Amino acid sequence: MTVDSFYAADQITACFGDFGTHKGVDFEADSGSEIPAIQGGVISGAGYDESRFGNYVTVTADAGTWLYGHMESGPVPAIGSRVNRGDLIGRVGESGNATGPHVHVALLRGKDFVDPAPAIAGVERPLDGDDLISVIVAVTLVWLGFKLLWGPRNA
Numbered sequence: 001m002t003v004d005s006f007y008a009a010d011q012i013t014a015c016f017g018d019f020g021t022h023k024g025v026d027f028e029a030d031s032g033s034e035i036p037a038i039q040g041g042v043i044s045g046a047g048y049d050e051s052r053f054g055n056y057v058t059v060t061a062d063a064g065t066w067l068y069g070h071m072e073s074g075p076v077p078a079i080g081s082r083v084n085r086g087d088l089i090g091r092v093g094e095s096g097n098a099t100g101p102h103v104h105v106a107l108l109r110g111k112d113f114v115d116p117a118p119a120i121a122g123v124e125r126p127l128d129g130d131d132l133i134s135v136i137v138a139v140t141l142v143w144l145g146f147k148l149l150w151g152p153r154n155a
């Protein structure tokens with residue numbers, strides 16, 4: 001399961017701000033399926049929160065501290081270990097305050113939960129077509145410059 005297909009828009013069952021109090025985005029998924037990390041970082045915490053997140057894990061990354069909730073059990077990687085985007089961080093469950101198997105994704109900046117949706121789509125994407133063209137143009141310019149500066153002058 002890739003990050004993009006796991007956290008696809010059509011898997012969303014609740015958005016940030018829903019019910020007035022929902023401070024994350026819910027993604028429906030089958031019980032026991034692997035949860036991939038949205039952004040690489042360090043496993044910074046884990047616990048069990050009966051009234052809210054159930055089994056949860058936090059990953060501290062560039063965008064903030066990600067929280068993944070309602071897992072089947074504790075995190076797979078140990079606290080302190082590094083994970084990359086797409087690495088397995090736990091399995092889908094319905095622990096805590098959940099009515100069906102799903103992942104609650106939250107993003108903490110300081111003490112505030114912010115809407116994680118923009119960061120879910122926008123972080124650490126592999127190069128796409130447009131990026132590739134930029135790289136080709138940049139490499140070509142460098143190569144032309146190099147030829148002009150260092151090319152044989154008496155050829």
Ligand SMILES: [Zn+2]
Binds near residue numbers: 014024025026103
């Ligand atoms: Zn939720």
